[in-house]
Amino acid sequence: MSKPSKIAATGEPLARLLGVRKPLDARARFWVGVLAFALPFLSWCAVSYVPFIWHPQVLVSSAGDVKVPGEYSYVAEGDTIDLDVFVMRNRELSAAHAKLAEGKRVNPIYLQAPHEVARAMYTAFTTAPERTGDAWLHESLLQSCKVIFWGFFWSALFGVPLGVLCGTFPFFARLFEPFVDFVRYMPAPVFGALMVTMLGLADEPKIAIIFIGTFFQMVLIVSNTTRAVDASLLHAAQTLGANKRQLVWHVVVPGALPGLYRDMRILIGWAWTYLVVAELIGEKSGLSAFIYQQQRYRHFDNVYAAIVIIGVVGLCIDQFLAVLARYLFPWETGQTGLVRMMRAMRRAMPQRALVRT
Amino acid sequence: MFDDSIALPSYLDHPPEVAEYFAEVQKRKVVLSIEHLGREFDSTDGPLVALSDVNFKVRQREFISVIGPSGCGKSTLIRIVAGLEDPSSGTVAVDGIPVTGPGADRGMVFQNYTLFPWLTVRKNVLFGPKMKGMRNDKANKAADEWLKLVGLADFADLYPAQLSGGMKQRVAIARALANDPRILLMDEPFGALDAQTRASMQNHLLRIWQAADVTVLFITHDLEEAIYLSDRIVVLGARPGRILEIIDVPVARPRSTEQFLSGHFLATKKRLEDLIHRCDSPLNEDGELLHV
Helix, strand or coil: CCHHHHHHHHCCHHHHHCCCCCCCCHHHHHHHHHHHHHHHHHHHHHHHHCCCCCCCEEEEEECCCCCCCCCCCCCCCCCEEEHHHHHHHHHHHHHCCCCCCEEEEECCCCCCCHHHHHHHHHHHHHCCCCCCCCCCHHHHHHHHHHHHHHHHHHHHHHHHHHHHHHHHCHHHHHHHHHHHHHHHCCCHHHHHHHHHHHHCCCHHHHHHHHHHHHHHHHHHHHHHHHHCCCHHHHHHHHHCCCCHHHHHHHHHHHHHHHHHHHHHHHHHHHHHHHHHHHCCCCCCCHHHHHHHHHHHCCCHHHHHHHHHHHHHHHHHHHHHHHHHHHHHCHHHHCCCHHHHHHHHHHHHCCHHHHCCC | CCCCCCCCCCCCCCCHHHHHHHHHHHCCCEEEEEEEEEEEEEECCEEEEEEEEEEEEEECCCEEEEECCCCCCHHHHHHHHHCCCCCCEEEEEECCEECCCCCCCEEEECCCCCCCCCCCHHHHHHHHHHHCCCCHHHHHHHHHHHHHHCCCHHHCCCCHHHCCHHHHHHHHHHHHHHCCCCEEEEECCCCCCCHHHHHHHHHHHHHHHHHCCCCEEEEECCHHHHHHHCCEEEEEECCCCEEEEEEECCCCCCCCHHHHHCHHHHHHHHHHHHHHHHHHCCECCCCCECCC
């Protein structure tokens, strides 16, 4: 080890972590990433398990002398009441020299402790729903994924080509973009009633809402990404003899592809946002219906379980797409593993398959 | 400043081998002819004349440089020749056929490399032939030969992002030449490179030019680069962009870096400096700097 590098490595830890625009080293990256989830989780645990943090209510275990009259005499055993009500009642009881009420401080029902949510998540997957005919959690999850998939599929099927067209030909940009921009400002849920009337109560109107919510944004975002393809690449291709069709297929499309992929990653997150509204129109379905139902039963542990699952699914999809991108676009990341594998596979194929007839 | 005691030959004074060379060039076919070329831009202060009445011809296998101060329209000129911009007046013709748009007969090398980042080095070189519908195996072989000529045969499967600036520009040259153009247009191709890379790229280019049958139109603002590489130098003046002089370079070929200190080289350089500095800072009638 030479001296200067040692100094750099052992420099003040805080200064190393908080350098302006200074990238973190691999170990710091990992642990700070862990902290990103650990911090909110630990504060959740603190609020849930440390009795003197928050806990604004009292679960009454014994109401004391119930015969003592007073403004707060309604306090009964088993009630969950606000802390100040409990204090006032005990003041009344102590003024009458009667037996005091007892209880323990609890959080309101809408704040469930981590272990309760974890248990709910487990039981939701393992025990049948309370009412026959209600969906299991995994069925709801699958249903939601299905609606998202089809909504996003149709949106991308039309939105991407239209966006690329607008980004490539100013004629189409002028023809489509003003109207798309106009519709974009209408919140997708306002079409809910119309979609139900047109498409019925099942999945179709929900898919339509996700389509409306993402399609118009997608056209504009895709066309901007397409426009961002370096014009000098187009010029270079033209001086190499590319015609109009070849310019689009061999320069514009591959040039925009990594950007389009990033756009889709962002837009799929939007689709999840619209999902919650979409699933509540017509016949309620999917995770939103599950959440809605559980909220009516006041099973807030289940509500949290469903919300956490949405987060986990979203995070998994995004991380998967991020890792996939590294292999799909080796020219941006230097990850040539997939390309090398494809080349090896092509070499392994019988030679005849290579020659196009 | 030049010491008056050093006696330089006139830049118009050609050594016999150079005179012989120019006489031989005169017999060759004209590849590119530019006639009465003009280009105006609309600006808020009325029309801005970028180029006015530009005339010159480039013959087969000639190496012509266009030099001039910034704003003299040299980039506009090469873009019009490439067909990427339209002239306001006049014509550009390749082999007598007027240019109406970009085409494979005029290959171009840009300052910012413009390699396709999603294609490997070999596939970048293959781009032109592929667009023409050339068969894979034949095109592959040709591409590998061009890569060998620019000294990048071992890098064929890398992506442009993995190459240095000089290597990228060599790929760009191979890519343009693999398409077998009538004329190679180079728009300040070494402008973004550091001094050492630049010098080695100039030697590379001379070697390629000698090995292959290429006609080159080369834009630069580097006087020594222009003299070192070219047969003739077209000197443009600014506002409006117009030809001040076309200089036949009196330095014998093959060129070497020792010639940088030869009398003919220095004389040419002095002449270029005089021409360019004369129009570099335009003054108004009162002798104040014009802000354009």
